[in-house]
Amino acid sequence: MDEASDDAIPSRPTRPRVAITYCTQCQWLLRAAWMAQELLSTFRDDLGEVALRPATGGVFAIELEGETIWERVRDGGFPDVKTLKQRVRDRLDPSRDLGHVDRAAHRS
Incomplete structure (x- = not known):
């Protein structure tokens, strides 16, 4: 099959x-x-992978793009999803x- 066939994934920005x-040891x-x-x-429309x-x-x-936005030891455990989404x-x-992630943060 030719690599340049019509089945190829179209290039996107x-x-x-x-x-x-x-950690696999920590499961x-x-x-x-x-x-x-x-x-x-x-x-879904903003991330490539x-x-x-x-x-x-x-x-x-x-x-994210090679920049560490969360590190378990440095940041004290695991991020909650709200914090992770806000950092991204x-x-x-x-x-x-x-949406609701930001509104919940503004109430505190």
Whole structure:
């Protein structure tokens, strides 16, 4: 089959990549996958990819375009989904309203 066939995926402008590195020894795959799903649901038209990267040694880190936006040890545990979505939004489109996620933050 020719590589330039009609079945090829059309090229699109490059969209940002999120990488979630998780510890396989700690069995954090489900947590990482759940966070990936939440990001893909919320930012479906804004993200090009959410990758899950297995690692060891208790690591849990989330990067957006190579910038660490969450690191388990540095940031004190795991992010709640609201915080994670806000950190991604703040880098992708700071003026974007996240609906109920933002309204809940403004009540406190």
